[in-house]
Amino acid sequence: MSYFNIDSQKARTYDAIVIGSGISGGWAAKELCDKGLKTLVLERGRDVKHNVDYPTTMKMPWEFEHRERMPLEVVKENPIQSKCYNFKESAAHFFIKDKEHPYVQEKPFDWIRGYQVGGKSLLWARQTQRWSQFDFEGPARDGFAVEWPISYNDIAPWYSHVEKFAGITGNKDGLDSLPDGEFLPPYDLNCVEKYFKESVAKKHKDRHIIISRAAHISQPQQIHLDQGRAQCMSRQMCERGCPFGGYFSSNSSTIPWAAKTGNMTLRPQSVVHSIIYDEKKGKATGVRVIDANTKEMMEFYAKIIFVNAAALNTNLVLLNSTSSRFPNGLGNDSGVLGKYVAFHNYRARISAEYDGHLDTTTAGARPNGGGYIPRFRNVYKQDTDFLRGYAAGFGAHRISYNSREGLGEDLKANLFKREMGGWGVGSHMMGETIPKESNYVALDKNLKDPFGIPQLKISIDYDDNDDKMVKDYLEQMTEMFTEAGFKNIRSSDSKQAPGLDIHEMGGVRMGKDPKTSMLNKWNQIHSVPNVFVTDGASMTSTSTQNPSLTYMALTARAVDYAVKQMKAKSL
Amino acid sequence: MERRAALKGLATAIGGLVALPSWASNWNHTTLQPTDLLSAEEVPLLAGVVDTIIPKTDTPGAKELGVDRFIQLMVKDCYDSNAQETLKKGLATVEEDSKETFGKSFTACNAAQRMHILEGMSLSDDATSKGFFGMVKGLTIQGYMSSEYVMTNITKYQMIPARWNGCVPVTQ
Structure with a gap:
């Protein structure tokens, strides 16, 4: 029996775990696998394979029996998701069902979610504008939130890194x-x-x-052909999933790339309950997962963990990762976890x-x-x-x-x-x-979701x-x-x-001072250095640009740092 | 090897198509099932109305393209109970007006007589009649213009434009 346990534990141990397979999780997976780490990618929803699971992608307009309009009953059952412009017959299957994933709106917040491999990268608007130094220096200059611990120059090479791979159309405007x-x-x-x-x-x-600059392959380069992607055909039906891989999604790009290395294990239907913190070792050792089908709780282990569950769910996972060392959520010595959430005003x-x-x-x-x-x-x-x-x-x-x-x-x-x-x-x-302490998310004290995980209470205005x-x-x-x-x-x-912009950010912000921030300049939790948060949760401020490109760049940069630190044995 | 992989991929893709959500399944006017929204008497009435709005000429009319069934499906699934009632009440008015004006059922009227009835409803002060006419005309146009026949043969829908030119001369 004990042999069995040891074997079982070994089988559930990886070099790295990535929580989430959306736009930033996909990047974490790709970069970690490229660097040779055996990586477990946990996705709470179902698998969506490129092309195979795009059921509507080649449908003609007349093949949608309500011509894209959703039946009234479906709209009534999904009062939040149905507010999104992409919630229509050709793409509604990439949204959650509201009933299955309840949350508490202390103030009205339209939380739009896509729980599947690829997450919302299948549905995004693909706008990819870089931040400038004026954006990074905003909080320091104008005296709100906290100072960003990085400048434009720190992230510029990583913008280049992800842009070349993802394929960004744009004009050099100077x-x-x-x-x-x-x-x-x-x-x-x-x-x-x-x-x-x-x-x-x-x-x-x-x-x-x-x-506008956007993640479309206007002219494929070798790196795109290597991914099995081709030129964008201007179909303007990206939300169905693209048979050409003409736009960037985790499904068409990073996830299959990571899989091809042989280093990735993708585990869909894996709802992360919390991150396991080992008080003796002083670091995180793994992740508690509820299998969405069997409801069985299981544990997976790794040396480093990347949290890319999407901004608010990343907050939820950390808030729910309590221990006697961290009674208020993993790494939350400062008390800022869940606070200073912001978004875009559309x-x-x-x-x-x-x-x-x-x-x-x-x-x-x-x-x-x-x-x-x-x-x-x-x-x-x-x-x-x-x-601003x-x-x-x-x-x-x-x-x-x-x-x-x-x-x-x-x-x-x-x-x-x-x-x-x-x-x-x-x-x-x-x-x-402007990120403010009063715009926050927290765990509801009483209500739980169908997996027994506390519901997220959202209070943003x-x-x-x-x-x-x-x-x-x-x-x-x-x-x-x-x-x-x-x-x-x-x-x-x-x-x-707020929420319908689908640009919610923050709650696990980066900063220079552990007393006022959760993450350092490498997106590393100050007090739990083997846990990295590189999705929207990490954002100190929001600027005006569509944020996904910055998440991609932060992720690639953080993986590079993490792997160098592992090699130097400092992680 | 690559060919085999491609064939395998194709087989999987076809398998994937079987698992379509119900609303995404292929349909045309011959496979579209009638709904239970309308009675046996109302169904031919609606068909007569759509065929009056867009009749057969050298191209098919709305009835021939199954637009009446499209309307039933839309009103049943996507419209609220008020709209459903408007549809039924409006059809009743169509029939009453026909009998009153021409002494026969709407479906037995000739094209000019049917036009007369519908035009009367479009100009009516009665909210239900006016609402019925606006809704059914709008849905008839939508169903007709988005039908496979019209999009393929007349408006020449392009699923894959694959080109963009931001500034070209207008050619008439």
């Missing part, structure tokens, strides 16, 4: 506020987007409209019409979403009555429509006659929110700074739209709850 990366050829701005760029540049020297939108450039239109499709306006507020110095600022998306499209007038043969003739209108233009904001930013964004865009001669300008503030 902007201080948005550093250039390792780009595949850009898609073009269309003629009205270019016109708006010029119109804005005339009056506002510091405001730029550029083509509330405001503006749209208009333009009746110029009527002799031109666009042809085909592009996958990257269109134009991007990097932050121009408070970049070099504070110049508004709110902190916002980036924005900007796009124009030539309107074409079919008249729906009439009945019978008249209507039919109208429907088959494509009419060309003017141009529609639109923009949405992506505002930085907007503040006055966010309201001012919404107002300023709408004022500035209205001014720039008016200057460009755009007509019928319509603006809106959705007042959407």
Whole structure:
């Protein structure tokens, strides 16, 4: 029996464990496996194999019996997930079912989740803009949260590292506020987007409209072919999973790459309960897992552990990892675990019409979403009555429509006659929110989820700074739209709850001082050095950029450090 | 070896297709099952309405493409009980108006008579009649324009554009 136990324990021991297989977990797996570590990747949901498990990817529009609209009953049963634009017939199977994964909303928070191998990397919007030094120095300059322990120069080579592998389309724009990366050829701005760029540049020297940078293979390089990925076909149905591997996901890229090394063991249906802390050794020794099918609790062991469960679930895992050394959660000597959570403010939108450039239109499709306006507020110095600022998306499209007038043969003739209108233009904001102690997550004292794990209580809200930013964004865009001669300008503030931006960050923040932060500059828990947190939970502040690229870079950088430390026997 | 691997991959992919979620399964107007939303009398009435909205000409009409069944499915699954009631009440009004105006069932009326009835409902002050007309016309257009026939033969849907040009001259 004892032999059996020893063998069993050995069989459940790896060099490294990665909790989560989403965008950052996939990167941890790839980097660890590339460096020769036997790595166990734990995923709480089902397996989703590239292509094999994309059931809708080649479906024609008419093959969706409700034409992508979800049945009312499904919407009612999933009041949170159904708020996401991708919750539709072609992609709803990549979202959780709300009933199965309850949480407590102390304040309204739309927690959008995809529990499967690949996580939300199947569903993301693929925008990949680098942070600049202005972003990293934000908290120190403006006196909020804590100072970042890293600068742009620390992470720049790691941005390059992940960009080359993932495949990022973009243009080298030479902007201080948005550093250039390792780009595949850009898609073009269309003629009205270019016109708006010029119109804005005339009056506002510091405001730029550029083509958005996104994780699409506009021209495959050998490294992409080696992954079995091909050129993006501009299908604009990424959320189904891409048969070409044209956009970056864990499923198409990092996970199969890690598997090919022979060093990865992928274990789906493995819900992590907590991290095991050994008080004698003074470090973490493994992970407690509940098998989602059998509900059996089991343990896995490793020398190092990467926590990439997605921002809020990473908080949950650490909060639930208690011991007499860490009664308030793993590594939580400072008491900041779960606090200073922030997100992105996507509330405001503006749209208009333009009746110029009527002799031109666009042809085909592009996958990257269109134009991007990097932050121009408070970049070099504070110049508004709110902190930080916002980036924005900007796009124009030539309107074409079919008249729906009439009945019978008249209507039919109208429907088959494509009419060309003017141009529609639109923009949405992506505002930085300020991490605060009062925006937090914690374990609910009474309620448990179906696995017996405490439910996460979420208490996150907007503040006055966010309201001012919404107002300023709408004022500035209205001014720039008016200057460009755009007509019928319509603006809106959705007042959407935090969460729907799907950019929740923080709670396990990096920092220089163990008294006020959870992680050091290598994403290593100050007091438990063999545990690394490299997903959104680690973010000290949020900036305005879509965050995934930064998680990828932080992950690759942390793995490099961890493996060097292991080799030097200091881990 | 590579070929074998590819074939194996293909077999798995086909296996994967069998496990589609129910809403993603392939359908067309011949396989779409009727719902129990409408009675045996209401079903042909709705078919008559959609065929009046988009009739057969040198191209198929809405009825021929199964749009009436699409509407039943949409209203049953994706619309609330008010909309379902509007559909049923509206069909009853269609029939009543036909009998009152032309002394026969809507389905027995000729195209001009049927148009007359529907136009009357579109101009009606009665919220249900107006609501019925707007909803059924909208769904008829949606179902028709997104049908396999129209998207394949008329609007030439491209699933794989594989090209982008941001600025081309308009050619008429």
